[in-house]
Amino acid sequence: MQIGVTIPTFQRAPALTQTLAHLATCTPGPHEVLIHIDAGDTDSAAAIAASPFADTASVIHASTRQGPGGGRNRLMAAANTPWVLSLDDDSYPLDKHFFTEAAAAIDAAPDAAVIATRITHQGELAPPQWHMQARPPTSSTVVHSSTYRLSAKPKATCRSHWLTAPRKSTWPCNCWMAGATSCGTT
Secondary structure, three states: OOEEEEEEEOOOHHHHHHHHHHHHOOOOOOOEEEEEEOOOOOOHHHHHHOOOOOOOOEEEEOOOOOHHHHHHHHHHHHOOOOEEEEOOOOOOOOOOOHHHHHHHHHHHOOOOOEEOOOOOOOOOOOOOOOOOOOOOOOOOOOOOOOOOOOOOOOOEEEHHHHHHOOOHHHOOOOOOOOOOOOOOOO
């Protein structure tokens, strides 16, 4: 399973450096890394050039401010993989086998359009266990797993659904509901 990584960034070279270093320890690593540098950023290009992905990352430089949401949209459109892990410039998988676990989760739920994980920060109490459940299309959370901080359990989005209809309520299927089996478009 090919899984790409997208990272929008703006003026946060130290965080981006740490994220790229952690991604480089993953075995296997992401199929591709795409980074959106927002307009006015003066330090991220140097961080990428000094990273393990200096020769392989695809970098999009914005000429106008897009913000992280606009950056994610541009990155998702540029991705070449069927599944995409969308990271912030200060978030990363803690487990080096993250992409193996993500591929297994995708294979286990072939009709899913979103695979997600709970993210907690060091020192926080974990919320109660969530189980896969259907939510209305206005919900931003579709599937939760029982892990913390992007550990070994995956969070990825089916690129074809994102590109054709970014609003889950307009997807050509009911796969926004956890456990739905009617997709077949991935």
